Amino acid sequence: MKRILVSALTLAALVSAPAGAQTQESAGIQINQKTDAERIEFLLSVADAYFAEKEYESAVSAYERILEIDPNHQQSRYVIGHVYIEAKQYQKAEKLLSELVEDFPEDFKLKNNLAWLYATAEDPAVRDGHKAIALAQEAMAIDPYDHHVWSTLAEAYYVTGQYEKAYRAITHMASVATTHGQGVTQEQVDAYNEQIRKCKRAWDTQKMIEGTDDESEK
Structure with missing residues (x-):
């Protein structure tokens, strides 16, 4: 946790400093400002540390600061969608992941992440089991051997009562x-x-209610 606290203090200084600031002289004291590349590298380590500690709101802040510096930073665009989901910032997650799926339609991981969002979002305005099924099936068609996709598909079927x-x-x-x-x-x-x-449990309960025998399991 000490690592997180130190990083938070430094992050606050980075956020307040203008992007691309260069070395300055003030009252005879030399202040070294980081370049954008250095700032991004540092913010990535901060975001990773926050995420590891499940401090999702702080991780979001770090990734969003990176995207302010470089809106096209690929790694941050990919990862922040997942972090938005963990932070329950569902609208932001949906918007970003939808854009990424459109930009990279052959990336099954993006489709899987968007499907997981639709299957698990606590906000009923975002949750959509049928969209989750469609996206998970598209991801599965690209890589049928990825276990994450099958887990997502199972969750999508579950929330739709199948x-x-x-x-x-x-x-x-x-x-x-x-x-x-x-x-x-x-x-x-x-x-x-x-x-x-x-x-x-859900399937067993459904079979019991419907009076279905076990022949369907064979």
């Missing part, structure tokens, strides 16, 4: 992650297992 499809998608995700997944963390494993349990 519990059998949700359960089948999430169990297939587990198979894909086992075969093709790399660098899956324990935190992700726990989240996926909870998603599997959630989808199975």
